[in-house]
Amino acid sequence: MKTLQMTEAERAVGTGDYVPIAEHGLIGNLRTAALADTSGAISWYCPGRFDAPSVFASLLDPDRGGLFRIAPIGEEWTARQLYLPDSAVLVTRFLGEQGVAEVVDFMPVTGRATDTMDLLVRMVRVVRGEVRLDVRCAPRFDYGRADHVLAHDGESAVFRASGRAVRIDSDRKLIPDGDDITTVLDMAAGEEAWFAVSGGVDEQVPRRVTAAEVDGRYRSTLDWWHRWVSASTYRGRWRETIMRSAITLKLLTYSPTGALVAAPTAGLPEQIGGERNWDYRYAWIRDASLSVHALLRLGYVDEARRLFRWLSARPGGVGGANGGPLQIMYRVDGSSDLDEHTLSHLDGYRSSRPVRIGNGAAHQLQLDIYGEMLDAIWTAYKGGAGRLGTSGWERLCRLADWVAAHWDQPDEGIWETRGGRKHFVYARVMSWVALDRTIRLARELGWPAETTGWTAARDEIHKQVMSQGWNPQRQSFVQAYGSDVLDAALLVMPLVGFISDTEPKWLSTLDAIGDALVSDSLVYRYDPLASPDGLLGHEGTFSMCTFWYVETLARAGRLADARFVFEKMLTYGNHVGLYAEELGLHGEHLGNFPQAFTHLALINAAITLNDFLDMPDERRPAELA
Structure with missing residues (x-):
């Protein structure tokens, strides 16, 4: 209001x-x-x-x-x-x-x-x-x-x-x-x-629009959206909230290619008056991959199929950092020119400068994107939203070969930091996912594949993370090897099956994240003072991470906590149910708006929580003391 x-x-x-x-x-x-x-x-x-x-x-x-x-x-x-x-x-x-x-x-x-x-x-x-x-x-x-x-x-x-x-x-x-x-x-x-x-x-010059056309377009557009919403198979709690997020994801889709943009805006700040202002009008491999899960859980197989096709078309040859197969993001038409420029003539939202168009992070090395992509392709395949031909399978095999050969190196990480590369634990976990899902696909398809090398690399990654990613003093997995810094990206570890939901080491990590990164139920990504990211200033809580927190709490058996955090988070949505990337100290929306990451995480958290709440008591995970 x-x-x-x-x-x-x-x-x-x-x-x-x-x-x-x-x-x-x-x-x-x-x-x-x-x-x-x-x-x-x-x-x-x-x-x-x-x-x-x-x-x-x-x-x-x-x-x-x-x-x-x-x-x-x-x-x-x-x-x-x-x-x-x-x-x-x-x-x-x-x-x-x-x-x-x-x-x-x-x-x-x-x-x-x-x-x-x-x-x-x-x-x-x-x-x-x-x-x-x-x-x-x-x-x-x-x-x-x-x-x-x-x-x-x-x-x-x-x-x-x-x-x-x-x-x-x-x-x-x-x-x-x-x-x-x-x-x-x-x-x-x-x-x-x-x-x-x-x-x-x-x-x-476009042709003239008439009154009759305006009226007809209004009615047909309403009919189109009503049909699209009615196609969802979801019937659980929070349906209206979930469907608003689903409509938002659909609005962020570029129909000619099926690509999904991270947000429709550029330059909205993560800190008022600060320099953390980016252009999000591009298709991230990560965002598109995670959206496949959310759309399939709502019954939108066609949308998931289009994302599957867009993702499957990406690994064609050298294009990413260090000669890797992928960039982390592309333009909506699939092109890769995202040179970053500054619009110095614009004041920026509430004098938050610089205003940037393009995105210089496009050529960063982010090893996690391979795990997110291959997990999405595996999920789409199992959910009936994707089929692989032999040429597509050959491209995925080349991608898995590259991961098996290059996983053990530092990268810029999921948060696109500009402070130098590190051995991020999240990158290792998702490299494990990349190989694990490709191995599963090979078994399902029965097609030729070098699974012996993939399996050896996958198992080595798991052993390395369990030893070098664990900090015994903090009794927690940490952001990077040799660090004592916590990172909300670790919340994904049980969600992708890297560790059990109720494994003692995981529950200890969940408690540590709750103590260090959670503020009145809202979750920070990490502490930039403890882990410098190459940028000045600070940022708000990251809304996607809060919804990840809901999922991990539910899966750990802490259903009352999960529901409270979720319901509380819903109060931070704006008046029409939309979320920006972050929330400030006073609950104000920060960052590009609305953000696909946040809305897809809301969908997944709501469905997971609903499923656990509907589960008979004897089947629910026991909350460990």
Whole structure:
């Protein structure tokens, strides 16, 4: 909920201030996405595809980023947002003494690969009283770096810049304001208006959008989402929360390839005013792999199958760090050019600089991605979501051969630290997973494979972790060999079967993590002061790790603790059930938003906890003293 009163100065430029990260909802069309905030603005939008340059980016700079705002004028208004049930259609409501207005935002979805028109629709209606609303469409092309020119003919306008064109159509008269568009709506109960933004991919001017098309697209988009949600097989506790996370994962999917982006945004800080600001609009091997498990558990076999195909196509040849087969991330079309640049002209969210596009971590060596990928391929195969041909099997064998030959070296680790390579325990555990799952696949398929070498390497990894990854003084597994630092990534050890859920060494580690990294149920990744990561400042608690903590507590037999932590964590979601990457000291959302990692971990934690709660007492794991 947000209370706002817009001044004349704010109407002329931007919103006048930064809207909190949590005060946003997400809409999308399975190629790109947009954020709509509770002040009535589309504050982030990259037409065409997730990693394209933005045209609205007031989220990163209210004055230079560009926005499309529809908001009431005058008195103080209270704003609320909600999704229409089982959909990605977002409603922002403005409540004041004079009346109640609603802005309905959506991006049409058809599911057809041939439907390439990029369209963002905003429908305005007054449901009570009389409301005066200000409409301002002020695009800023290429992250605010390119000037544009305007051509208009009353109810349509075209913005052109840097070889790109964006069109806005409406059933109301559009008034030029410099090279932007504005209008004022004086509306009474029962009246409606609409605006449609299209194009942005190239310089070709999109065709005109009509009122009949807006109405038809609205109805078909609602129907599409209702059908998609109804296809889920999940019927347990927290279904509404789980399905909101599932819809969010679907919105983060690039339909033409099946790739899943880590988040739709760039530059949102992990620390306000700090330098931990990254571009997450790319497809991480890790995120895509972990999503396969969540989607299969919800019954979304087709989505898991598409991710399986995307993952299976990646190991083709040298492309990663140190001559390895994989990069840790790719663009949504599968290309690998992710050079990192700084947008020095943007202020950054609440002056958090630098604002980066591209991602310099793309060529880091992260050995864990092979385990996550092969575990996903194994899970998809067993779940009926993936089949391997002989050429695909040969690629996986080459990948396993590479892991068997290269696992025993330092890497940058799951958290993409920039402070030098270490012998991370998590990387070793996931290297074990990579070989273990490939061995299982070989046995299932009965196809030729060098399983003797894989088995020897797998067993050596397990022995090494159990001896060198264990710190007897802390009575815990630790972040890296020779270290006494704890790391929340260790929570995955029992989840992948590396160690038993109730093994004494594991339960001791779980207690140590609870003592060192858990703050009022929220989990930090690690302590950057104890384990320098090459960056200044600190960060918030990592929401994915909190959901991992829920799973491990449940599997260890601590069901009451697991349920309490889970229920508490749900209170940190925003008003429409979305989560950023991290949470700050006051529960504020930090980092890119919404984050796939968090939502897929929520799904897995909820399903695991639900299954244990439904389990007869005699089958539940015993909680050890």
